[in-house]
Amino acid sequence: MHAPANRWKHSVTLALTVLGITAPVFLLAAIGWGWVRLGLSYDTVFVTRLAMTLAVPALILTALAETTLDPAAVARMALAALTAYGIALALWAVACAAVGAERRTWVAPLAFGNTGNVGLPLALFAFGAEGLALAVVVFACSAIIQFTLGLWIVAGGGSPLRALREPMVAATLLGALMLWQGWRLPAVAANALGLVGQMAIPLMLITLGVAVARLRVKAMGMVTALAAAKLAAGAALGAGTALAFGLEGAAAGVLTLQLAMPVAVTSYLLAEKYGADAQPVAGLVVASTLLSIVALPALLSALV
Template sequence: MFSALSMALTPILLLGALGIFLTRRTQYLDSPQLGSLVSNVGLPALLLSSVLKMDMDLGGMLSIVAATLLCLMAMLVVSLIFLKIMKLPSRYYLPPLVNPNTGNLGIPVAYALFGEEGLTVAVVVSSVVQVSHFTLGVGFMSGSYRPKELLKNGPVVALILGVLALLFDVSLPAPMLKTLEMLSAITLPIMLMLLGKSLANLSFKQSNTLYRSISFALFRPLVGAGIAAFIVPWFSFSEVEQAAIIALQGMSVAVISYMLATKFDGPKDEIALMILLSLPVSLAVAALVWWLKVAS
């Protein structure tokens, strides 16, 4: 188990550390266009490539989609209540609490702990969460949202194209798939280095900010996994599929939430700290789920 966790976590930590180093020693990450490159080119390529490579029937995929949507909706309600108790606005804080990091953290962790079956589940769950990022996340953090804008969003369009390709059994030529894979390869490293950049610039002078970040860092993985553990038994999933979904819903605050906060002038440094603090909690949750559901 520890070897699997180390295999999943080491690249994430190293790329984040590289982002911190480059920020302090160079100006390589200063261009604001890097975030746009990831959002408009890298993420759509990653989503489409992942969906096209899935080895799953449409019915099984839709069951995972339905379970993920229920988990996100339940998390939305609980998070709204939590923010109300904390007397905090939902605009910037709701999306990070609802949407887990099922992409650059969840996918490698699911593969490391649950194998190919876990990887397939992770791709589906991550795709649904991506849509949530660009609907719930954009809608709340921007302060306004028009549904038709969803069809202009690169990752959402890529997901729709991927589902249609599966539905009609359409296969892209090998050179096009290779091109998508190469474009996908730029996404996660840049996202993690940009996260490292934000962590390098962290500076908190008020202790209440730190306490709030700690509470959010605990809330996101623990409550997310708890809600999933209640919902997934309603479906006819295998033990591995159940474990993978619970572990994915227990992932940390997402890097995309940080990127959206940067774009819409939100508390990006605080969200970066939430990501950092929630990371070990989410890994502990994933390890516990693996032990309870699979290893035992």
């Protein structure tokens, strides 16, 4: 007799839980969007440089160096993430070749997602400190591949070794070394870097909102369909890879969540910088971000 009432109560509780997880992410992005719509100035170049050069590397380094996770679990998560992104690149490259689409424009945006701006805070809110540490591992793997092989694809050639100049990559390698060796940061350095790293998530989310508000795109029909395919394929690939590597609990949830992230604004900036067709990529950013407002809560309801 009480079963329908219990199911309804469970559904309401789950909905409120998912809302509590996703609302801070989209509210912070909405602040950036509203800031631009009010006509207020926002120096995206400076803020992005601050975040990507200082705040995000500090977040990555402290998360890896100070984590209490088993190094073997971190290594398995990293291997799973690298495998998943390698498969994603291969699948989207084959798909582009099959339909005659330009590889430089489409492959990298469809393979990589917004594992930083959206993925990190969602993992934190959904799975706690353990989820954030695991999400940083996936984010770091994504960044390494995106700024090596992904950059090579977008640029149409060149040396992938340019990634070694990226502070995020250096922080990832140093953090991985410290985790492997069991080293710890001095207390003063850990506290200082921890404070710097706390800037990363708010800065990235607000800047995401600013970037989306400033994008101007046309012909959204095709890119909306591609954005939906990217989100669905990413979630399926993440879940399948987690199963293949025997990941469970927070690790499986984080990998699935991170692979299902919408297209990052970084993809648009790289396309613009290296002469790929940037407008369709801008459309993918907008469409996938808007779709994620519905898709990510639905996915989280199945994961948490």
